[in-house]
């Protein structure tokens with residue numbers, strides 16, 4: 001696992017957007033897995049700036065969702081499909097036909113989950129999956145004690161996650177209890193995992209995921225199993241890392257030819 005400590009969220013966004021731009025240069029029809037929440041927004045703004053500057057061509061880019069609320073009506077402004085259309089697809093000029101996600105409004109949720117895993121595999125798999133981390137260590141909506149081999153399925157949110165996400169809704173009671181999320185096993189199939197964590201509230205989850213034991217209690221620790229996982233953290237989120245100086249020295253000494 002590579003840990004990159006950046007000065008702030010904007011620097012993290014730029015670094016990851018540059019890696020995504022390199023991916024689309026190498027593979028114009030790459031499948032990019034995107035995440036919701038506040039953390040990835042600097043990545044999306046940096047991507048938008050590259051498209052505007054003409055240094056990023058997304059004319060064949062494909063995009064997929066990590067997770068979705070269950071039970072919000074299709075088109076609900078806080079459904080993750082709508083959030084990502086607003087924050088990513090529209091600003092980058094990528095049409096909805098090249099964007100897919102699990103159907104949280106499906107009548108048969110189990111079938112929708114299975115169909116999504118099959119669709120990702122049929123599409124050749126995810127090339128780069130962007131991830132955030134919950135204060136409870138979740139990735140996607142794989143809450144603590146999710147199976148490390150799990151596939152896309154329905155999950156119940158912890159009260160901590162519902163409280164964390166209440167800011168997006170008019171009242172905390174409106175936050176759904178259930179979600180469809182790519183499983184940890186599904187996430188681990190992406191060719192490159194890039195987790196961004198910013199702010200002091202994430203410092204404990206980050207140290208557990210990166211330096212703690214591999215365990216289902218901390219779902220993000222599953223990144224330790226992946227052959228190409230990058231964790232980008234700002235100084236505040238890096239505050240509890242024991243090996244911070246080593247990570248800084250390693251990144252500073254990184255050969256120029258090696259990207260993230």
Ligand code: PGA
Nearest residue numbers: 037038039040132133134
């Ligand atoms: P946040 O959410 O970026 O809004 O903190 C991260 C997550 O829950 O994965």
